[in-house]
Amino acid sequence: MVQTVKSKKxxxxxINPKSGVGSKNRLxxxxxxxxxxxxxxxxxTYTQYAGHACELAVEAAANKVDVVxxxxxxxxxxxxxxxxxxxxxxxxVVPCGSGNGFARHLGVPMSLRKALExxxxxxxxxxxxxxxxxxxxxxxxxxxxxxxxxxxFAKGGRxxxxxYVQKTLVDWVTYKPxxxxxxxxxxxxxxxxxxxxxxxxxxxxNNAYIAPFASMRDGMLSVSVLAPFTTLNVPILAxxxxxxxLDKNRHMTxxxxxxxxxxxxxxxxxxxxxxxxxxxAELNIEIVPDGLRVLALPGWDGTCRPxxxxxxxxxxxxxxxxxxxxxxxx
Numbered sequence: 001m002v003q004t005v006k007s008k009k010x011x012x013x014x015i016n017p018k019s020g021v022g023s024k025n026r027l028x029x030x031x032x033x034x035x036x037x038x039x040x041x042x043x044x045t046y047t048q049y050a051g052h053a054c055e056l057a058v059e060a061a062a063n064k065v066d067v068v069x070x071x072x073x074x075x076x077x078x079x080x081x082x083x084x085x086x087x088x089x090x091x092x093v094v095p096c097g098s099g100n101g102f103a104r105h106l107g108v109p110m111s112l113r114k115a116l117e118x119x120x121x122x123x124x125x126x127x128x129x130x131x132x133x134x135x136x137x138x139x140x141x142x143x144x145x146x147x148x149x150x151x152x153f154a155k156g157g158r159x160x161x162x163x164y165v166q167k168t169l170v171d172w173v174t175y176k177p178x179x180x181x182x183x184x185x186x187x188x189x190x191x192x193x194x195x196x197x198x199x200x201x202x203x204x205x206n207n208a209y210i211a212p213f214a215s216m217r218d219g220m221l222s223v224s225v226l227a228p229f230t231t232l233n234v235p236i237l238a239x240x241x242x243x244x245x246l247d248k249n250r251h252m253t254x255x256x257x258x259x260x261x262x263x264x265x266x267x268x269x270x271x272x273x274x275x276x277x278x279x280x281a282e283l284n285i286e287i288v289p290d291g292l293r294v295l296a297l298p299g300w301d302g303t304c305r306p307x308x309x310x311x312x313x314x315x316x317x318x319x320x321x322x323x324x325x326x327x328x329x330x
Contacts, residue, residue: 009066011040011092011119014056014080016047016072019097027071027094027112034116040067047076057083065089067295069119073097074139074205078273081129081292082136090124090293099205099274102139105216105304106296122295127216127302129292130200130272132285137272138292140204140211141285142197143262144226145175147269151276177228183261184223191253195226198260198285202244202304205274209244209306213254217302219289223255244306260285 013031017024028044035042047053053070057080060068069092070080081091094115095103109115132141177194197204199211199222211222229237229251240246247254262283270279 008039008041010064011035011042011067011069012056012060012065013042013044013069013071013094014047014053014076015044016053016070016076016096019072019076024071024096030112030116034113034120036120039120047072051079053079054083057089060084061087061089067092067119067124069094071096073100074102074273075275077102078136078138078275081138084293085129085136085288085291088293090295092119092122092295094119097205097274099208101201101203101205101208101274104203104205104207104307105139105201105214106294107300107305118297119295122297124293125217125296125300126290127292127294128200128219128287128289130198130221130285130287132198132270132272133279133283135272135277136288137200139201139273140197140199140214141270141272142195142210143180143264143268143270143283144178144193144195145172146195146197146204146210147271147276148175150271150274151269178264181263182223182225183263184255184257185259191225192228193225194228194251195224196262197224197226198222198257199224200287202306207307208241209246209304210241211254212244212247213256214304215302216294219287220256220258221260221285221287223257223260225253225255227251227253258287 015024015027031042031044045056053076057068061084067090068080068084070077071094074097077093084091093103093106093108094112095108095110100110108118130137130141177192179190179192180196181188181190197210199214200216202211202214203209211224214222237249240249246252264281267278267280270277270283
């Protein structure tokens, strides 16, 4: 009897050396050590400039590479993903960004070793993606306060959670909510909103769940409209944001929609997948069903399993403590 040998899959790791806050020097060695050599033939390429990941991913898909792994944050993932939509090439993720919202929704571990082991166990599944004025997004897009913070965060020289919090506090002092006309699947409503977010994934990143009901496999966008609120409301809103219960707040209105049209008084800031941009006064947002293949664990239904808030606090504290000065240290 002749036994057929199953051919190995080709997998390309695209490493963005500028994403996040940590060094990527250990990655090649970890890939060699932990990627299943019986399943994959791997190669590694570093991106050298903005948009380089797009070029490399397009080339990989044309060459029938089975998996392209975006090693970086949500911006890097966006570059790779939009270049391989509607192809047979699947997206893999090794999270190395500041927020990692897409990876967290997929259930990819934040540990480099565990993320690589996740790739070994995962199989391709098909997910949806969104478009805002024809610009693809895979996690979330939005207007309002979060777009302003995203823009200021991108201008800053520092990355990471603490820098994001700092920008948020500074912008909070001067921000004034706008009025928007929102058309959801042909039904029009007017909102004065602090934030309007359209999620394919449930969170911005860092376990901040702006769209609690979002699924990447239901053919729908999860639309969250947060009305203006006072400083006294901030503690409960923050707790609900990180506890995946923001939909229960009286200031929040949520919808499920295939198409959303947002009209504002003038062109201004938007964000998609954490990347800031300036777009027209009228925004057309839609879901594109079944447009991208991604690596996910068998049985994954497209939704996110929230991280308990006590676990989040533990992870933050354990990450910060090693960086604090110790008395007597020189």
